Amino acid sequence: VSAEGDFTPATAAVIGLGLIGGSLARDLARRGVRVLGGDADRASIAAAQADGMVHTALGEELEGIEDADVVILAVPVHAAAAVLRSVARRARQARLITDVGSTKAAIIAAAGALGLAARFVGAHPLAGDHRAGWAAGRPELFTGARVYLCAGAEATPGAVALAHAFWRALGGVPELIDAATHDRQLAWTSHLPQVTATVLALALRDGGHSRAALGPGGHDMTRLAGSSPDIWTGIALENAAALSGALDALGERLARFRHTLDSGDEAALRTLFEAAADWSLPGR
Amino acid sequence: VSAEGDFTPATAAVIGLGLIGGSLARDLARRGVRVLGGDADRASIAAAQADGMVHTALGEELEGIEDADVVILAVPVHAAAAVLRSVARRARQARLITDVGSTKAAIIAAAGALGLAARFVGAHPLAGDHRAGWAAGRPELFTGARVYLCAGAEATPGAVALAHAFWRALGGVPELIDAATHDRQLAWTSHLPQVTATVLALALRDGGHSRAALGPGGHDMTRLAGSSPDIWTGIALENAAALSGALDALGERLARFRHTLDSGDEAALRTLFEAAADWSLPGR
Numbered sequence: 001v002s003a004e005g006d007f008t009p010a011t012a013a014v015i016g017l018g019l020i021g022g023s024l025a026r027d028l029a030r031r032g033v034r035v036l037g038g039d040a041d042r043a044s045i046a047a048a049q050a051d052g053m054v055h056t057a058l059g060e061e062l063e064g065i066e067d068a069d070v071v072i073l074a075v076p077v078h079a080a081a082a083v084l085r086s087v088a089r090r091a092r093q094a095r096l097i098t099d100v101g102s103t104k105a106a107i108i109a110a111a112g113a114l115g116l117a118a119r120f121v122g123a124h125p126l127a128g129d130h131r132a133g134w135a136a137g138r139p140e141l142f143t144g145a146r147v148y149l150c151a152g153a154e155a156t157p158g159a160v161a162l163a164h165a166f167w168r169a170l171g172g173v174p175e176l177i178d179a180a181t182h183d184r185q186l187a188w189t190s191h192l193p194q195v196t197a198t199v200l201a202l203a204l205r206d207g208g209h210s211r212a213a214l215g216p217g218g219h220d221m222t223r224l225a226g227s228s229p230d231i232w233t234g235i236a237l238e239n240a241a242a243l244s245g246a247l248d249a250l251g252e253r254l255a256r257f258r259h260t261l262d263s264g265d266e267a268a269l270r271t272l273f274e275a276a277a278d279w280s281l282p283g284r
Numbered sequence: 285v286s287a288e289g290d291f292t293p294a295t296a297a298v299i300g301l302g303l304i305g306g307s308l309a310r311d312l313a314r315r316g317v318r319v320l321g322g323d324a325d326r327a328s329i330a331a332a333q334a335d336g337m338v339h340t341a342l343g344e345e346l347e348g349i350e351d352a353d354v355v356i357l358a359v360p361v362h363a364a365a366a367v368l369r370s371v372a373r374r375a376r377q378a379r380l381i382t383d384v385g386s387t388k389a390a391i392i393a394a395a396g397a398l399g400l401a402a403r404f405v406g407a408h409p410l411a412g413d414h415r416a417g418w419a420a421g422r423p424e425l426f427t428g429a430r431v432y433l434c435a436g437a438e439a440t441p442g443a444v445a446l447a448h449a450f451w452r453a454l455g456g457v458p459e460l461i462d463a464a465t466h467d468r469q470l471a472w473t474s475h476l477p478q479v480t481a482t483v484l485a486l487a488l489r490d491g492g493h494s495r496a497a498l499g500p501g502g503h504d505m506t507r508l509a510g511s512s513p514d515i516w517t518g519i520a521l522e523n524a525a526a527l528s529g530a531l532d533a534l535g536e537r538l539a540r541f542r543h544t545l546d547s548g549d550e551a552a553l554r555t556l557f558e559a560a561a562d563w564s565l566p567g568r
Contacts, residue, residue, distance in 0.1 A: 126499035130564075146499075188493050193484065193502035199537040200480050201560035207533055209472050211564055215410035215430075217508045218477035224501045226564035229557035236553060240545050247542045249491055251535065253483040258531045261524050266517060273513035273520075276485035280414075280495055280510035 007165030009033055009069035013058060013091070015083055017044040018228075019128050020100045021074025022053075022137025027170050029053040030139060036068055040075075044134045062086040066093060070166060073099035073107075078234030081110040088114040096162045098123045102186060102231075103238040104150040104179040117154035121163035124148040124182065125172055126190075130227040143171035148186075150179040187242030194224050194232060195247060201225035291449030293317060293353035297342060297375070299367055301328040302512075303412050304384045305358025306337075306421025311454050313337040314423060320352055324359075328418045346370040350377060354450060357383035357391075362518030365394040372398040380446040382407045386470060386515075387522040388434040388463040401438035405447035408432040408466065409456055410474075414511040427455035432470075434463040471526030478508050478516060479531060485509035 014025045015038040025048055029035050037054030039045050048054035058064045062083075065071065071087055071094045073080050080101055087097060097120045099107055104122045111120035127145040129136075147167045151160050164174045177185075201222050204211070211222055236243055260268045298309045299322040309332055313319050321338030323329050332338035342348045346367075349355065355371055355378045357364050364385055371381060381404045383391055388406045395404035411429040413420075431451045435444050448458045461469075485506050488495070495506055520527055544552045 129500065185493070185497070188488060188491050189498045189502050192487070193498065193505040195541060196480060196484050196505060197501075198557060198560040199541050200477065200534060201563050202537040202541075202556065203476070203530070203533040204472060205559065205563040206537070207472050207530070209469070211566075213469070214473045214477065216413065217481075217511075218473050220504050220507060221477040221480060222564055223504060225560040227501075227557075227561065229554050229561050232557050233550060233554040236545055236557075237548065237550060240548070244542060244545060246487070246491065247538065247545070249487040250484060251538050251542070253486040253490070254531065254535050254538065257479060257483050257486075258528060258535070261520055261528060261531070264521065264524070266521060269520060270513050270517040272486065273482060273511075273516050275489065276482040276509040277511065277513050279485050279489040280506055282495075 005165050006169035007162055008169045009166070011036065011067050012070045012072065013038065013062070013065045013068035013094075014054070014072050014074060015039070015058070015062065015087075016074035017048050017054070017134050017137075018074065018132050019136040020125065020141070021072070022048065022134045023128075023139070023141035024072055024074060024100070024137075024170070025053045026051075026137055026139045027142065029055070031169070036064055038062055038065070047134045062090050065091045068094050069096075070094060070162075071097045073097075073101070076228075076231045076234045077101040077103050077107065077238050080107050084110055084114055084116065088116055094119060096121065096159055096166060098163055098166070100125055102190060102235045104148070104182045106238050108150060108152045108179050112152055112154065117152050118156050119159050120152065121155055121159050122150040122179065123163060123167060123174075124150070124186070125167070130224050132228040132231070140171060142167070145172050147172035147174045148182050149174050149176045150182050151176070152179075183239050184242045187239050188246045191235060191239055191243045192246040192250060194227060195236065195243065196250065197222055197224035197227075198232075289449050290453035291446055292453045293450070295320065295351050296354040296356065297322065297346070297349045297352035297378075298338070298356050298358060299323070299342070299346065299371075300358035301332050301338070301418050301421070302358065302416050303420040304409065304425070305356070306332065306418045307411075307423070307425035308356055308358060308384070308421075308454070309337045310421055310423045311426065313339070315453070320348055322346055322349070324363075331418045346374055349375045352378050353380075354378060354446075355381045357381075357385070360512075360515045360518045361385040361387050361391065361522050364391050368394055368398055368400065372400050378403060380405065380443055380450060382447055382450070384409055386474060386519045388432070388466045390522050392434060392436045392463050396436055396438065401436050402440050403443050404436065405439055405443050406434040406463065407447065407451060407458075408434070408470070409451070414508050416512040416515070424455060426451070429456050431456035431458045432466050433458050433460045434466050435460070436463075467523050468526045471523050472530045475519060475523055475527045476530040476534060478511060479520065479527065480534065481506055481508035481511075482516075
């Protein structure tokens with residue numbers, strides 16, 4: 001596989017059939033891949049099989065994964081290390097083991113500890129929304145989406161090239177990035193917006209306001225608050241150090257806005273709104 | 285006009301041809317209303333006339349408004365009182381004077397001070413987005429939108445009924461509410477989400493992150509940051525007391541989240557995400 005080519009495996013195992021894994025399974029099946037599907041919830045596997053997007057169910061210990069050329073973990077980040085243990089035990093033939101988690105340093109360390117360093121290339125596709133479960137998946141979710149790829153120092157060039165080609169075949173735009181850099185950056189660009197929606201929802205809830213009372217802007221601002229608590233608890237804890245710094249920065253900007261509002265200084269307040277608008281719409 | 289009927293005036297004056305006023309002008313013109321258009325920016329009037337949505341341009345002192353059956357102010361809230369003075373001087377024939385601002389107590393007080401109390405019924409349609417200017421307007425923006433109506437104690441029942449019927453004819457769903465209650469409620473349901481987007485944008489900007497680096501969720505969470513600084517500076521200052529309370533509540537929830545994250549208490553952190561998700565998606 002060249003750095004520019006696509007790679008579509010004959011057999012792929014998708015573990016976790018939620019929004020991201022379920023979308024992956026659909027895309028792979030539609031490209032002619034034999035999809036092996038695993039999920040802690042057997043009903044999700046059954047639904048995926050009923051839809052014709054998973055050909056064979058993996059066992060609870062991932063029995064059957066031995067045939068997979070590529071293994072994709074699509075479980076919450078805090079559940080990934082345990083699943084990876086079963087993968088390490090059984091997926092001897094796989095040329096590429098990848099994942100879709102929002103944090104990357106911990107999973108790369110876990111893969112290394114399990115002897116998977118050469119074949120593991122972590123991935124984080126910037127796709128999806130607040131919904132969860134098999135029914136939330138959809139075909140071509142990754143078309144045009146940035147897909148961060150993070151490889152440990154021991155990953156082989158061949159595995160890294162395969163990861164590029166695999167995600168490109170799904171329509172993604174792969175971009176190699178150092179795992180620690182990824183996690184620090186995503187604390188700001190993804191985890192901070194998520195937690196902002198969560199705390200805004202908590203403030204509105206505690207203030208006695210229902211989501212139905214919001215206008216279109218407020219509705220947009222709280223959509224992410226409906227994201228999976230399970231997935232986000234794991235991400236927040238795993239990236240707590242970087243996320244804390246981003247939350248502090250948000251708290252400082254909030255306090256500064258509050259102070260400016262209190263002062264009644266119209267010009268200073270307008271400057272804050274203008275700085276945000278200029279950032280949001282360059283060249284407006 | 286009955287409480288249940290619609291009312292489409294023969295001649296209406298729309299002052300301010302931005303996103304909201306421009307959408308109103310389009311809807312009125314398409315319903316056969318002769319639209320008189322005013323705007324501090326003469327180019328906006330010219331564009332509206334070129335599009336056939338404004339029939340006659342009002343003068344800088346609203347010369348020509350004498351013919352209007354209904355007058356609608358659609359200027360930033362801090363500019364409304366000055367415009368209302370010209371309206372009071374000239375719009376003697378108008379049976380209804382209304383507006384579209386996001387705060388209502390101040391404009392009702394201003395209308396009362398100018399002798400317009402009987403004919404003034406303020407309105408706040410929950411419609412629109414972050415964009416601004418004549419080009420941002422679109423037909424049927426108000427279809428299905430809640431439209432808060434606020435009348436002072438001296439407004440005549442006839443004017444209140446006209447306001448209901450006028451906004452209903454545009455597809456809106458009018459709801460009468462006390463102005464002070466409206467302003468307190470909107471501080472939470474609209475102004476708080478706006479300022480949240482603004483301070484999130486400021487934090488990301490100061491952290492060196494561009495909007496292009498955000499995933500789809502982060503993009504949603506910062507869209508409102510592009511809203512008009514002019515409009516929002518006015519709204520924030522006019523509703524500063526109520527907005528400050530809402531901002532304090534947000535700051536407290538943010539600090540509590542930060543503290544829980546620091547503690548590493550997984551169950552407590554999950555409880556926060558779950559409370560937000562339950563609020564966001566009742567019955568999920």
